[in-house]
Amino acid sequence: MEEMNYLFTAERQQIVDMSLKLYREDLIVGTWGNLSMRVNRSGTDYFVVTPSGMEYEDTTLEDVVVLDKDGRVVLGNRRPTSELGMHMKLYEERKEINAIIHTHSTCATxxxxxxIGIPMMVEDMIQHIGGNVRIAKYALPGTRELAENVCHAIEDRKAVLLKNHGALGMGETLKAAYKSCILTEKSAQILIYAKNLGHINLISTEDAELMVDYYRNQYGQQKDAKR
Ligand SMILES: [Zn+2]
Structure with a gap:
C-alpha cells in the first residue's frame, strides 16, 4: 500500500502531546474535544486526527488516526473523532488552515x-483571530448541520463559539490553532470580568482592520517578531 510509505510519526506525536497539554490546562476534559492536522505528502493531503471516545491520558501515538483526502483510514486501528465531518469541511473551505482544535473550555462555553459572541475589545485576540468571535447556531454534535453552522459562522476568522457546546480554534500550524483556543478562552474570561465591572469599550472596525493587516504582514516576514 503506497500510503504506508508515510508513518506520520512526528505529526501523530504532536497530536498526542497537544491533547495532553489541552487536557492539563483544562481546555478539554474526559473524552470530549478533538484535534486534527492537515499534512501534505508529495502533493497529496492527509489528515491526522484524534480517535473517537478515548481518554486523553490513555491515548498513544498508535491510537491517532491518519486518513486520506477521501476520508479513508490509512493508519491506526481506532475510529476517527465523531466530529471528523466538521474538521474536513473547515479544511475544504479554508485552504490556509492546517490544524483545528475543538475545546470545551469554561469561559468560552x-x-x-x-x-454572547466575543466582540472586538482586546488587541491580541483581534490580531491573531482576525476580528470578533461569532457563535455557530446549535446543532447536535457530530452532525452535518453542526459542520455547516460552524463553517458559516467562522467566515474568515480563526475561532468560533459553538452554541451550548464549546469553542473551536484553528491556524496554519498546531501551535497557531492552540493560540486561537487560548486567546478565545482568555478573551471570554475578560468579557465576563468586564461585564461585571462596567461598560465595555470596543476597538473600532477601522483600527481592527489596520491591526490585522499589520499582524499578518509582520508574521509573514519576521516569525519571531513580537508586538
Ligand atoms: Zn464538543
Missing part, C-alpha cells in the same frame, strides 16, 4: 451558553 459560558458565552456560548448565554449566546
Amino acid at each position: 459560558a458565552c456560548a451558553v448565554v449566546g
Whole structure:
C-alpha cells in the first residue's frame, strides 16, 4: 500500500502531546474535544486526527488516526473523532488552515451558553483571530448541520463559539490553532470580568482592520517578531 510509505510519526506525536497539554490546562476534559492536522505528502493531503471516545491520558501515538483526502483510514486501528465531518469541511473551505482544535473550555462555553459572541475589545485576540468571535447556531454534535453552522459562522476568522457546546480554534500550524483556543478562552474570561465591572469599550472596525493587516504582514516576514 503506497500510503504506508508515510508513518506520520512526528505529526501523530504532536497530536498526542497537544491533547495532553489541552487536557492539563483544562481546555478539554474526559473524552470530549478533538484535534486534527492537515499534512501534505508529495502533493497529496492527509489528515491526522484524534480517535473517537478515548481518554486523553490513555491515548498513544498508535491510537491517532491518519486518513486520506477521501476520508479513508490509512493508519491506526481506532475510529476517527465523531466530529471528523466538521474538521474536513473547515479544511475544504479554508485552504490556509492546517490544524483545528475543538475545546470545551469554561469561559468560552459560558458565552456560548448565554449566546454572547466575543466582540472586538482586546488587541491580541483581534490580531491573531482576525476580528470578533461569532457563535455557530446549535446543532447536535457530530452532525452535518453542526459542520455547516460552524463553517458559516467562522467566515474568515480563526475561532468560533459553538452554541451550548464549546469553542473551536484553528491556524496554519498546531501551535497557531492552540493560540486561537487560548486567546478565545482568555478573551471570554475578560468579557465576563468586564461585564461585571462596567461598560465595555470596543476597538473600532477601522483600527481592527489596520491591526490585522499589520499582524499578518509582520508574521509573514519576521516569525519571531513580537508586538
Ligand atoms: Zn464538543
